[in-house]
Structures are given as structure tokens and as C-alpha cells.
Amino acid sequence: MRAIKARGISEGIGKGEVIIIKEPFGFYGNIDPKTGIIIEKGNPLEGVCIKDKIFVFPNGKGSTVGSYVIYGLKKNGVAPSAIINLETETIVATGVILAEIPCVDKPEENLIETLKDGDVVEVDGNKGEIRIL
Amino acid sequence: MYLTNEEELMLKGEQGAVVAKCMKLLVRLGDIYGADKMISISSSQASGVSYKSIGDPGLEFLNGFADEGAKVRVPTFLNPAGMDLENWKELGISETFAGKQMKIISAFRKMNVVTTCSCTPYLFGNLPRFGEHIAWSESSAVSFANSVIGARTNREGGPSALAAGITGRTANYGLHLEENRKPNLLINLKVELKTSSDFGALGYFIGKVVKNKIPYFSGINKCNTDNLKFLGAAMAASGAVALYHVENKTPEAKNYESLINRLEKVEYSAEDLKKSYEELTDSPEPDLIVIGCPHASISEIEILAEKLNNKKLEKEFWVCTSKSIKTWADRMGYTKIINDAGAKIVCDTCMVVSPLEETNYECIGTNSGKAAKYIPGFCKKKVFFGDLNILIEKGLRK
DSSP: OEEEEOEEEEOSEEEEEEEEOSSOBOOTTTBOTTTOBBOOTTOTTTTOBOTTSEEEESOBOSOTTHHHHHHHHHHTTOOOSEEEESSOOHHHHHHHHHHTOOEEEOOSSOHHHHOOTTOEEEEETTTTEEEEO | OBOOHHHHHHHHTTTOHHHHHHHHHHHHHHHHTTOSBEEEOSOEEEOOOOHHHHHHHHHHHHHHHHHTTOOOSSOEEEOOOSSOSSSOGGGTOOHHHHHHHHHHHHHHHHTTOBOOOOSOGGGTTOOOOTTOBOEEOOHHHHHHIIIIIOOBOOBOOHHHHHHHHHHTEEESOGGGSGGGGOOOEEEEEOSOOOSHHHHHHHHHHHHHHHTTSOEEEEOOOOOOHHHHHHHHHHHHHHSOOOOOEETTTSTTGGGGTTTGGGSOEEEEOHHHHHHHHHHHOSOSOOSEEEEOSSOOOHHHHHHHHHHHTTOOOSSEEEEEEOHHHHHHHHHHTHHHHHHHTTOEEEESOOTTTSOGGGSOOOEEEESOHHHHHHHHHHTOOEEEEOOHHHHHHHHHOO
């Protein structure tokens, strides 16, 4: 196991398989809050479900309604088990805190480059740590 | 971040799970922006009210919060909704949309949020004092409160404004701090502005140039409160301007007199004004005319009533305002004059957040720089931008 320091944004511990999007991601209009499936046209992960995954992307973008979509994912039982960002902005921060989804940002290394899809990691939002299992 | 004992207790859940969640959100947002502490606010104003903007995810969130027993502890007013809460049918709103919209309103009411549904809360009952800290989210109201009143607010998101209302706190960063309220661009006017649409045109032009800077206007010799409302609204739409100063007109401008000669300068000429009007216009022939963005004041409605007295409009004409102002207009007889001329006074909503894209109108005529900027994107309609007299003239023609 290898532990990487990060900043805790939202509390809780989540474990799962990593899925990575290398570009900033806007939740509103780009993911179905009922199914957790990415529906953004042209996104390399179009059609992929983020339920129970560790969702890794650099930062949020787009409409502030994105916060509500994140909350909807959790309420509908299709939320990722945790989120890792390079830098969490307010849309994602608002969403994960209200939805109580563990989230960390500013990892000590650029995990977008060093992690790959399918790696199993544990995100600790309380301590601000990512453990690669 | 430094937290008082009471704030620590709120964060730990002593005042319930919803308060704890809101506090967590505000503290974390404060961390992200480098705030040193939380501050008490005297009022809040929440955006994200129209079903068109927040959809089912927003409705579910608000219902969830209301069910958990969330209540605001400082006066919290609402932004416009997607329809007139009473007369939605005659605006062509569908039953489905209306049903969802009313559920959103009920959720807010359950949380003790005053369901005013207006972007101009400062005109009737939510008026902050100079220097007071508030947490507002409607961009034109944020600009008005900061600039014209001298209260202090960042532009909050819908959920963070609601969280601020529920906790009575916001994080101390951005425009809450004196040092961040200094102008950093001087706008020299070389043209005399005459109408509110002139102020909207100026705001549109400058917002594009300054993005999120703080402009200081010099050379605006005459303006009224409505004019400034139009200026701020347009600047917040084409840019992200949340605060501006006007020499001899707004309360904080005098603090910066010694500074302005060192600022980067932009000139605004008669030619620029003309260009602003042209840029905001797609077509010269509106088939629906809408004024009241931001919501019309009683003076604007009075002026309109004078101009429409004994006239008959050939084109559809709406005036958007709050229910409060409408009540005054009813009492003064303005509503009757306006209705007799064939125009409607529409409450609780506006042309930007109502589902205009679902109607058959092709081109919307408006005197608002903000509406002219947003309508093509949000409502997929063409725009004619002009001052009130021209709009009425066009409205009277077939």
C-alpha cells in the first residue's frame, strides 16, 4: 500500500476502482443523475457508469446546477464512492459536501497521470489521504 | 480558519444535521478561498429558483433539505422563478412546468425563505445598510448591493446562499474585505448617457472589457437609481463584475479619488455607445417586447403608464416586476392603463429564466443590456435592443 497526501474537501472514506477523465468535467447535462452514466457527447467515457467508482478529474466546470446533480447522484444511489480532483472548485465542493461524498484535492503527485483506470484506491476525506491498494 | 464557540458547535451538529452540513459547506468554501474566519450576515438572497435553471436535481435537493427541517435564521429572499406564480397559464406555461415550479416554491417556503421571487429585493424589504455583510446570489442584486448601497457580498451560488441563510454566516473573503474593493480600471465617459438602455449598453460593453475587475466610472454626470440598476446588471452578465464605483454617485467612490489617476484607462465614446446597441441587436423587428430586467421599479412602471395612456399596442408587450411593486401599480391605477393598452404586468419571473424558448416568438425587444446578452443563449431567440420609446413605437406598429 502506498499513501499519498492530499487536502480533505469532504469527509468520509470511499474505496473502489479508479476511473479518470483528463479534462475538466461539468456534471450538469453531462451525466444522468438517475443512472450515474456519463452522457457527454465525445467524452472518452461516454456510456460509462461512475457508481461506486473513484472518480478522478482535474476540476469541475460549467453550470452551478452541477452541485445539485452530484447531490442527485447520491440520492439515487448511483454516486461515485469518492472523488479526487487536482483542484476542487466551488461547484464540486458544494455538491460533494451536501451529498456527503468523500472528496480530496491537491494530491502530492498528479494522479491524473500516475493512476490508471481500474486501479483500486481508498480515499480518506477525513485525513486528506489517498491509499493505493 | 478561526471559528467561534458557537460556530464550532454548529459544525459539530449541536444545532442539527442540516446546520452542520451547511456550516461544513461554508467553512470548506472559505478554506478554498483562503478565508480567516466566518462572519455574521444580516440577510441572504438565493438564486436557483426557476425550474428551467435547476431542473429535477435542484428540486430534489431543495425538497430533501426542507424535509430535513432546514430553516433560515436571517431574512432570505428568492430570485425570480420560471413563471408568474399566479397567472402562469396566460403566459403559455405547461402544466408540468408549473407543477414542478410550485414544488420548488413550497420547499423554500417550508424553510421560511420569503418567496418574493424577484431580482430587486432591495426595492421592498430586503435593504442592507452601508458596510453590512450579506450573502446574495443574484448577480445584478449583488452588484447593486455592493456598488450603490455599499453593503458587502460575494456572488454566492444558490446552495451557498441558502446555507448562509440557514447558518447566518458566510466566510470572510473576497468583497467582504476592504482591500479587495479598490477599483482597478478607470472608465472615462466621453458621451452623455440619457436612458436606462444607454446605461445597459455601457454595462454590456464594459463588462466584456473588464471581466471580473472593479471599474471606476468618471464622467457620469447624471443618473438615477434605476439607471445604475441597468448598468450593474449588464456588467454582471457580459462580465463577472460584482462591484463598481461611480464618481460622485456611489458611496465608496470618494475613498479612491487619489488612486484613480494611476489606473489603467478605458474611454467610452458616442461611437462605442452606438456599437454597443448594434452588437446587442440581431433583428430590428421584435414580435414580443419585454421590459423589467432587472424587475421594474414603481417609477419605471409609472413612466410606462404615462407613455401608454390611451394607446393601443399591436404587439405583445410584457412588464416584469415583483408582486410587491405590482400591488402598488394596481393601487395607483398604472396596471389598468397598461392592461388597457394591451400590455401585461408579469410577476415573479422574467424573460431570462422563464421557458421562452418553448414559445413561438422569434425576436424579443428589450431595453435591458442583461436580457439582450442572455436571451440568445438561454431562450434561443433573436433580440432587438433599444430604449423604451423605440420599443413602444415598435409595439404600436403592426
